[in-house]
Structure formats: C-alpha cells, structure tokens
Amino acid sequence: KQEVTQIPAALSVPEGENLVLNCSFTDSAIYNLQWFRQDPGKGLTSLLLIQSSQREQTSGRLNASLDKSSGRSTLYIAASQPGDSATYLCAVHSYGGATNKLIFGTGTLLAVQP
C-alpha cells in the first residue's frame, strides 16, 4: 500500500531564504508525482508535475526533483517571498492495485516572514 510522507510538517523562514520541502513514498511503482499549493480554505493549485521517467521539473523559482528508486522528491523554492506562505502537498499517482487516483502526503505548512 502506497504511503506518502512529508517533512517537515511546518516551516517558518525569513523572506529571501532558499528552502527545500521533502516528500517520500513507499512504493516506487508510480506514473508521476505532482506538487500542489493550498491556501487556507481554498482548492489545490498545481505547481509541478514530474513523470516517473523524469528527474526534475522547473517553473520560475520552483524546482522539483524525483528519485523514484529511493522514493523521494524535493521541492526547492528559491528566494522565498511572503506570498509563498501556504500549505504544500505532494501527491503520487501509483500503478498496481487501484489506479486513477492520487495519494497525498499530509503537507508542509510554510510561513515566510517579511
């Protein structure tokens, strides 16, 4: 059974710092991994999608890496801003067993202090 863990659960940094959020998963049989952002009381905004054959994806100040064999992904945020404050969720799309669904981690709550 696929399990997804995110560390740390919460993180507070001063504006301008570079930071790394971690995501680990127990079963490497995945189609892809997706990083989302969620603002309080809102839906999920997709940040990056990494296919199982890819090592990393970049969008602006965000860079996500994927090491399928070790079951790990990281989300790197460069030059953090107060507007980056949100909960960040990673989700894996597994195959084997029940597919066509995402399995989510519990999220990292990020606060960027001005």
Place this chain on the structure above:
Amino acid sequence: KAGVTQTPRYLIKTRGQQVTLSCSPISGHRSVSWYQQTPGQGLQFLFEYFSETQRNKGNFPGRFSGRQFSNSRSEMNVSTLELGDSALYLCASSLGRENHGYTFGSGTRLTVV
C-alpha cells in the same frame, strides 16, 4: 481556458439530510475525481469517473455516491449526513491517462450541524 468549477462554494446542512455537489471539469477532460479533505484525515480519495463510468472507488460508506454525465460534468451525493461529513470536498479534472496531471477546483465547504 476555464478551470474546474465546483458549486456551491459553501453549504450548511442538518444531520440526516442529503446533499448534492456539482463539478464541471476543464473542457475536453473526461476524468473527474472527488476527494474529501478534513483536518484529521487529510485528503482522501472518494471516487473517479471516466466517460460516465466509475473506474475507481475509495474506502467510504455507501452513503457517498456519484455520477458523471455525457458532458463530463459530475455530481456527488451524500445521504443521511453525519457530523463527521463536514469537510472540504474537492473535485479534480484530468484527461484520464496515467501520465496526465490533475487540476483541482476551489472546493465545496460542507458543514453539517
């Protein structure tokens, strides 16, 4: 292009009532999935529909049901509401193939009193 539209945004219902939530996916997307988000359990998968057929179902009681129409719009229904059904219900739209990502709507906040 228009995103995923969920209606209504907020609902307050009484225990024992039933509720229907609606989701309109991105144009051209044939897969619609539903998730429940609560502080205690996080995001949990309810079910997924593709071309009007349920392809996958999560571990929820039979009070939770859904359907998809020929235009890919989907509805989920919860009967005999319980206090524990209070949650943010999120709908996700996808092209439906394994290598495609998901786009989520803004959610429906359901409060059961």
